[in-house]
Amino acid sequence: MLLGCIADDFTGASDLANTLAKGGMATMQFVGIPDGAAPADCEAGVVALKSRTVPVADAVAQSLAACEWLLAQGCTQILFKYCSTFDSTKEGNIGPVAEALVERLGADVAVVCPVFPATGRTLFNGHLFVGGVLLSESGMQNHPLTPMTDPDIRRWLSHQTKGEVGLVPFSVVRQGFDAIQLALADEAKAGRRLAVVDAVADDDLLAIGGAIGGAKLVTGGSGIALGLPENFRKKGLLSGRGTGFTPGRGSAAVISGSCSTQSRAQVKAYTARHPGLAVMPDEVMGGAMTAKKAFDHVMERIGHAPMVYSSADPAEVKAAQERYGKAEVAEAIEGFFGELAVMLADAGIARLVVGGGETSGAVVTALEVERFHIGPEIDPGVPALAAEGPRPIRLALKSGNFGALDFYDKALAALGDA
Numbered sequence: 001m002l003l004g005c006i007a008d009d010f011t012g013a014s015d016l017a018n019t020l021a022k023g024g025m026a027t028m029q030f031v032g033i034p035d036g037a038a039p040a041d042c043e044a045g046v047v048a049l050k051s052r053t054v055p056v057a058d059a060v061a062q063s064l065a066a067c068e069w070l071l072a073q074g075c076t077q078i079l080f081k082y083c084s085t086f087d088s089t090k091e092g093n094i095g096p097v098a099e100a101l102v103e104r105l106g107a108d109v110a111v112v113c114p115v116f117p118a119t120g121r122t123l124f125n126g127h128l129f130v131g132g133v134l135l136s137e138s139g140m141q142n143h144p145l146t147p148m149t150d151p152d153i154r155r156w157l158s159h160q161t162k163g164e165v166g167l168v169p170f171s172v173v174r175q176g177f178d179a180i181q182l183a184l185a186d187e188a189k190a191g192r193r194l195a196v197v198d199a200v201a202d203d204d205l206l207a208i209g210g211a212i213g214g215a216k217l218v219t220g221g222s223g224i225a226l227g228l229p230e231n232f233r234k235k236g237l238l239s240g241r242g243t244g245f246t247p248g249r250g251s252a253a254v255i256s257g258s259c260s261t262q263s264r265a266q267v268k269a270y271t272a273r274h275p276g277l278a279v280m281p282d283e284v285m286g287g288a289m290t291a292k293k294a295f296d297h298v299m300e301r302i303g304h305a306p307m308v309y310s311s312a313d314p315a316e317v318k319a320a321q322e323r324y325g326k327a328e329v330a331e332a333i334e335g336f337f338g339e340l341a342v343m344l345a346d347a348g349i350a351r352l353v354v355g356g357g358e359t360s361g362a363v364v365t366a367l368e369v370e371r372f373h374i375g376p377e378i379d380p381g382v383p384a385l386a387a388e389g390p391r392p393i394r395l396a397l398k399s400g401n402f403g404a405l406d407f408y409d410k411a412l413a414a415l416g417d418a
């Protein structure tokens with residue numbers, strides 16, 4: 001393995017794996033830290049953790065353990081992937097994990113670059129924009145777990161770190177390779193181990209990627225990986241082999257546990273043309289709706305690729321959280337979807353599409369997936385996946401905010417056919 005990646009959630013991991021596979025690296029996504037060695041032909045490995053919102057010490061310990069495993073596989077560069085909207089609180093976890101990795105790897109300086117232009121995330125003078133709007137005005141200020149109330153990424157990260165955080169502004173990035181390398185060397189000389197780097201377009205990310213070919217540690221969203229495969233290709237290290245993904249054949253279903261605005265619009269578009277079962281928190285909490293009931297409902301309509309969804313608007317979500325507790329209702333719904341996914345896979349469903357990061361984590365864990373082969377991109381940041389493990393199902397894991405309105409139809413087609 002050449003490039004070792006640590007992702008702080010499951011959908012983020014497949015977003016990054018998608019970029020690396022598109023860049024021509026033989027890429028695998030691992031679910032947690034594997035017990036044994038990676039397959040010998042894996043050039044980029046992405047270890048998917050669920051560490052975005054766990055206590056800081058747990059996130060650091062899990063990330064360091066993933067780093068050790070990746071180093072043992074021969075990786076010469078480590079990439080720490082977090083969300084393109086920099087999802088974190090003032091306490092962490094991005095800063096503490098990044099600093100622990102800097103220390104472990106003896107890195108001079110690591111870039112901090114959440115930029116992902118294809119989904120509208122750009123960074124200018126250290127300020128993060130989502131679709132042209134400042135992060136703190138983009139809706140992310142209302143995120144239930146990691147409200148992003150400050151768009152100044154250097155300032156936000158500084159709350160989380162022991163050391164000072166640097167900045168390589170766009171005026172430098174636009175000058176290209178040499179200027180970026182010089183600026184990063186200056187940050188290192190000044191003792192700044194983390195430097196936020198501006199970028200507004202893919203070309204900027206390619207230039208930054210070229211300039212950090214020799215870096216021991218890279219941190220960012222999936223965009224920062226755009227230029228990395230070329231560094232390995234130039235050294236003649238890439239085989240040019242495919243990723244090992246093959247499409248599935250058989251019936252399909254969709255699960256949506258994401259309540260984001262985009263997910264709710266996608267659910268509406270999908271259920272206008274396919275059967276849909278809306279699942280209410282009250283029913284799940286009270287036992288009126290069980291995974292078995294939903295399973296029977298799906299199986300009666302299986303020829304039409306039905307969807308089961310709990311996606312609801314913010315007022316309904318808030319009401320359910322107030323009634324039962326935020327963690328309790330999330331756990332119950334995630335458990336419900338995990339159980340449903342196992343029943344569907346065991347009944348021979350060949351293709352399953354899941355909406356929502358936490359929901360995806362619950363489903364993938366319940367299915368006991370060990371690793372994924374990466375298939376074609378469905379929409380920016382979301383690839384088709386072929387699972388290895390006790391249930392070799394084809395899956396797509398969609399981040400809440402990603403995907404076009406017709407995402408679910410496109411995803412089912414990308415996963416195979418009936």
Ligand SMILES: Nc1ncnc2c1ncn2[C@@H]1O[C@H](COP(=O)(O)OP(=O)(O)OP(=O)(O)O)[C@@H](O)[C@H]1O
Nearest residue numbers: 258260310312317330333334356357358359399400
């Ligand atoms: N109707 C509902 N009421 C309350 N909570 C819900 C409801 N439906 C889903 N949930 C919970 O809300 C959370 C949704 O998080 P999830 O990560 O799956 O989606 P997301 O936040 O939109 O996606 P991402 O993390 O990729 O941006 C889950 O824990 C889910 O169980």
Ligand SMILES: O=C(O)[C@@H](O)C(=O)CO
Nearest residue numbers: 012015083084221357399
């Ligand atoms: O970077 C992103 O926005 C996504 O890959 C993600 O991490 C969603 O949870």
